[in-house]
Amino acid sequence: xxxxxxxxxxxxxxxxxxxxxxxxxxxxxxxxxxxxxxxxxxxxxxxxxxxxxxxxxxxxxxxxxxxxxxxxxxxxxxxxxxxxxxxxxxxxxxxxxxxxxxxxxxxxxxxxxxxxxxxxxxxxxxxxxxxxxxxxxxxxxxxxxxxxxxxxxxxxxxxxxxxxxxxxxxxxxxxxxxxxxxxxxxxxxxxxxxxxxxxxxxxxxxxxxxxxxxxxxxxxxxxxxxxxxxxxxxxxxxxxxxxxxxxxxxxxxxxxxxxxxxxxxxxxxxxxxxxxxxxxxxxxxxxxxxxxxxxxxxxxxxxxxxxxxxxxxxxxxxxxxxxxxxxxxxxxxxxxxxxxxxxxxxxxxxxxxxxxxx
Numbered sequence: 170x171x172x173x174x175x176x177x178x179x180x181x182x183x184x185x186x187x188x189x190x191x192x193x194x195x196x197x198x199x200x201x202x203x204x205x206x207x208x209x210x211x212x213x214x215x216x217x218x219x220x221x222x223x224x225x226x227x228x229x230x231x232x233x234x235x236x237x238x239x240x241x242x243x244x245x246x247x248x249x250x251x252x253x254x255x256x257x258x259x260x261x262x263x264x265x266x267x268x269x270x271x272x273x274x275x276x277x278x279x280x281x282x283x284x285x286x287x288x289x290x291x292x293x294x295x296x297x298x299x300x301x302x303x304x305x306x307x308x309x310x311x312x313x314x315x316x317x318x319x320x321x322x323x324x325x326x327x328x329x330x331x332x333x334x335x336x337x338x339x340x341x342x343x344x345x346x347x348x349x350x351x352x353x354x355x356x357x358x359x360x361x362x363x364x365x366x367x368x369x370x371x372x373x374x375x376x377x378x379x380x381x382x383x384x385x386x387x388x389x390x391x392x393x394x395x396x397x398x399x400x401x402x403x404x405x406x407x408x409x410x411x412x413x414x415x416x417x418x419x420x421x422x423x424x425x426x427x428x429x430x431x432x433x434x435x436x437x438x439x440x441x442x443x444x445x446x447x448x449x450x451x452x453x454x455x456x457x458x459x460x461x462x463x464x465x466x467x468x469x470x471x472x473x474x475x476x477x478x479x480x481x482x483x484x485x486x487x488x489x490x491x492x493x494x495x496x497x498x499x500x501x502x503x504x505x506x507x508x509x510x511x512x513x514x515x516x517x518x519x520x521x522x523x524x525x526x527x
Contacts, residue, residue: 181213184246191245199241219257235277259308305454376416403438448476469478
């Protein structure tokens with residue numbers, strides 16, 4: 170990488186200057202000469218590949234440092250270069266290979282303790298080991314932290330994708346489910362009157378055409394707005410939805426309380442519309458054709474929706490995911506949904522707080 174090359178050049182210049190200063194203030198066994206400077210420069214430039222080929226950088230730095238110390242040159246910046254190479258190997262190289270290279274470098278670094286003038290012997294072994302152990306520990310720790318961060322990011326992305334997939338599936342279910350339920354009801358009417366009075370089948374067929382076109386238009390609009398996240402429907406489309414119910418042969422009595430024309434948060438507006446749509450879809454599928462009562466109450470802090478239709482016989486549990494998806498949609502906005510038989514009626518009730526996050 171270009172950044173590593175620039176860093177290596179800067180380290181080489183700094184290490185040369187620092188080594189010269191170290192030679193002036195200490196009394197090394199051997200004066201620092203061009204060969205010593207060359208070892209320092211090579212060790213620094215090896216760090217240019219510390220991320221692409223970290224083991225190569227470690228081996229080169231270790232050999233240069235071992236030779237530098239064995240020749241009796243003064244302790245100096247080359248030790249920092251060696252530690253940087255160990256850190257880079259522990260951070261970026263395959264862990265087992267980096268460990269073996271670091272362990273193999275230790276004997277090379279220890280030799281000078283027993284061969285140079287004024288040798289330290291065993292007293293210097295612990296500091297030399299620290300030159301390897303400390304940067305390796307730091308590199309390994311950052312490696313683990315980086316891996317955990319990558320895993321957390323991957324998990325966040327996965328959850329985001331799953332949430333988006335669920336959102337799209339809910340939208341498609343609500344749109345297609347309602348459209349097909351209305352079309353089925355109208356088709357049943359057409360089939361019923363076709364044999365006895367074919368002329369009366371025409372209005373049902375026209376209603377089928379309108380319902381299918383409206384459902385297709387809504388589906389296209391929803392898919393088109395999925396990219397930018399803007400809700401494609403809201404309570405502003407309620408009149409068209411109620412007309413589809415009338416075409417399907419079900420009267421819906423609408424009751425509103427409060428400011429119907431008020432502007433709702435987009436997410437709440439969409440969820441409220443889907444609750445009404447799914448509830449009326451259930452009326453088409455499971456009702457007896459009787460009228461349904463739809464009540465929408467606009468309050469300063471919430472919108473409350475109630476859909477009630479008469480029941481005949483004992484209601485059977487559904488096998489679809491409509492009410493489950495409705496409940497998940499509303500609860501995600503901090504609201505509540507109840508759905509079930511009440512006396513001889515089936516009632517769906519939902520409350521959506523206006524302060525819910527979009």
